[in-house]
Amino acid sequence: MRDIILFLAFAGVIPFIFKRPVVGAMAYAVVSLMNPHRLTYGFAQNFPFALYLGVVTLAAVLISREQKKLPMTPPVLVMLLFFTWYTVTTVFAQVPVGAWIDWERYAKTMLMVFITIMTVRTVSDAKVLALVVALSLGFWGAKSGVFVIFSGGGEGLRGPMSSFISDNNTLALAMVTITPLTVYVATRARTKWVKRAAMAMTALTMLAAIGSYSRGALLGTFAMGFFLWLKSTHKLKTGLAFALIVPIVFVMMPPEWTGRMHTIQTYDEDASATGRINSWHFAINVANEFVLGGGPNVFTPHMFMLYAPEPERYYDAHSIYFQVLGEQGYIGLAIFLLMFVVTWRAGGRLIRHCRGKEDLAWVVTLARMCQVSMIGYLTAGAFLTMAYYDLIYYIIAILICLEKVLVQSPQKDDVPPMRLQFVERFLERRKAKKKTRVVRLNKGA
Structure with missing residues (x-):
């Protein structure tokens, strides 16, 4: 059961790594420091989670448009x-x-x-x-x-x-x-x-x-x-x-x-x-x-x-x-x-x-x-x-x-860039809806 949960968490985090590479860096830190796979008793115990997380994170960093500054x-x-x-x-x-x-x-x-x-x-x-x-x-x-x-x-x-x-x-x-x-x-x-x-x-x-x-x-x-x-x-x-x-x-x-x-x-x-x-x-x-x-x-x-x-x-x-x-x-x-x-x-x-x-x-x-x-x-x-x-x-x-x-x-x-864009689009839509509602009310009057 622990093996399945760990693999589901591993698979679930990968899409978020490509959205924000920092997620992959954090996930790698968890695996590297905590070694959660050592708490399992099956196939996950020796699976190279750190290796795959490192490769995925590196790929995400290379293709990401986020500013990467050392x-x-x-x-x-x-x-x-x-x-x-x-x-x-x-x-x-x-x-x-x-x-x-x-x-x-x-x-x-x-x-x-x-x-x-x-x-x-x-x-x-x-x-x-x-x-x-x-x-x-x-x-x-x-x-x-x-x-x-x-x-x-x-x-x-x-x-x-x-x-x-x-x-x-x-x-x-x-x-x-x-x-x-x-x-x-x-x-x-x-x-x-x-x-x-x-x-x-x-x-x-x-x-x-x-x-x-x-x-x-x-x-x-x-x-x-x-x-x-x-x-x-x-x-x-x-x-x-x-x-x-x-x-x-x-x-x-x-x-x-x-x-x-x-x-x-x-x-x-x-x-x-x-x-x-x-x-x-x-x-x-x-x-x-x-x-x-x-x-x-x-x-x-x-x-x-x-x-x-x-x-x-x-x-x-x-x-x-x-x-x-x-x-x-x-x-x-x-x-x-x-x-x-x-x-x-x-x-x-x-x-x-x-x-x-x-x-x-x-x-x-x-x-x-x-x-x-x-x-x-x-x-x-x-x-x-x-x-x-x-x-x-x-x-x-x-x-x-x-x-x-x-x-x-x-x-x-x-606010992270992707979330900021989402919030801005949401506010713009609300503002547009309010304008439309005001126009309709004025026409009705």
């Missing part, structure tokens, strides 16, 4: 630069076959992110993009939070299989990163019940992140909490709320969870932590040896035998920073970090532009929550191999799109 703002330029550098390092990669496989996946991600930025044309489109990103992963946050409650701690928590967030650690990073956007959804809800549902989703998402047994997620949650307190206009209330929540969480969690979190202080006694340090030294050695880095997928047993301090201890990068350093070299890491710096500044420009304008208060909230999401990602990501996870690029895209439609080329009317 704003050449600093975040866009740095993302283009980073992808170009990624391509160069792939050409000269030390593990060519694996490098091109990774390049293909990353190229698809970046292509659809750029198409999303191009096709978002109105304020409503930007709002929908934020909502799509928040709810796509908020679904897994709510689902995982319920699992933590009923499992008594969350051990065994998993995300959608064969995805970026299939294991507990990667799922935890996604939950940490998306929580601020679910907070935004809760603050902008128009009805009481929608607000309550969004707040429940936020609470469950936070619980899923903490209950994932991921130490990086715990650190990311604390970093986000500190930033929220720092930017809060009610520091006393916010501080008291955190002071109450933290001990409650530690009391509710099982001893196994508490024991694992304590290993943050005793990392030198933990085999997993020392293995990660070995991987980080490997990344440094590779970056010192090759100006371009080792290229994508350089973290392999063969390369460890050549450049790792302890060659027999093979681990993945377990850090977005050392992952980029090992694969893209020092120059690639600098570009990667610059991408977040310029995006943060774009968020700051949006906040300054909209501050004090009541009708744009939602933009201030959304921009701040995107900044908090970046803090969570950059903190939790220090311990996870998720440098090319599409979620963070969609969050960057939200800020780019907001700046595009509000600062660079603000539109007076937020």
